[in-house]
Amino acid sequence: MATYIYAITAADHPQKLDGLTGVGDPGGELRSVKTKALSAVVSDAPEDLRAKRRDLAAHQAVLETLMADGATLPMRFGLVGPDDDSVVSVLEESQSGYTERLSELDGCLEYNLKAAREEESLLREIIGQSEEIRRLREFTREHPEAQDEKMRLGELVSNEVQARNEAEGKELVERLAGGAQQYSMGEPTQQHFLNVSFLVRREKAAAFSQAVDEESQRRGEEYKLTLYGPLPPYSFV
Incomplete structure (x- = not known):
């Protein structure tokens, strides 16, 4: 059998x-x-x-x-x-x-962290910091038939969202990695810009969880950091 x-x-x-x-x-x-x-x-x-x-x-x-x-x-x-x-x-x-x-x-445990940010908050930030995106946004509002400009606007916003998500994800991992033995990056989801697993010493688990809480508070209500664990260490087998 x-x-x-x-x-x-x-x-x-x-x-x-x-x-x-x-x-x-x-x-x-x-x-x-x-x-x-x-x-x-x-x-x-x-x-x-x-x-x-x-x-x-x-x-x-x-x-x-x-x-x-x-x-x-x-x-x-x-x-x-x-x-x-x-x-x-x-x-x-x-x-x-x-x-x-x-x-x-x-002596280690796995914890998975998923991080998300409010879409409206991110878009406001992008629009506020990009003169070209603001210009195209106003132009397409006044000229709804301008398909080329609409496509260009969508492309610029999409690229900027991806770049900022990647940068924020990298920064967040760097801030937390010191409390872990290793980390393993997973694919982001539609709702989360970061999906990462950390291998944490058992005796440091409480401190790691506290570090995630502090990072969540530092970033404010626009962000949602969700920590799952301890989990079987699938990401490190």
Whole structure:
């Protein structure tokens, strides 16, 4: 039977999995597949695996339990190997890489930060600081048929929005990166100009969260900074 893989840990990592079940209905029985150095927490993979709420919650519960006792390499939901022997082979072949990554993650937590700014505020700032955009804006109001000027205005505003978002995102990361071990940039969303994950030492987590709060207050009500975590360190695996 195929093997569903939840996470990889050191071989001596505590695995307090009593009371937990894995994915599937009924939930699969959890077990460990080990080499001398590494361990993978697995279960039998159901044939009809889907990203249902119950299965996502079961996957997450296993990760949170393992993370509470030390460095854990979380696998994405849905990772399946042919069988237990294949999992053992991968652990042996990639032992040095997994061991190095576990060492880097030891004592660390992941936090994801998303930052947004009110669109009207940003546009007011752009218009106020660009004479060319103000000129085109007034011209197209007076001449609504001027399609070329409308296209030029839209292009200028779009380029300026992108440039300012990138600059603000870079500045924000630089101001917060000192409180983290590493950071990993994600793709911005339609609502957020910044989507970044930080790897933070467990003992520095409260200070990092406070730094984000202070940065949010410094920037004012026009900005919304949302911090999610602690999370499984997917961004650093």
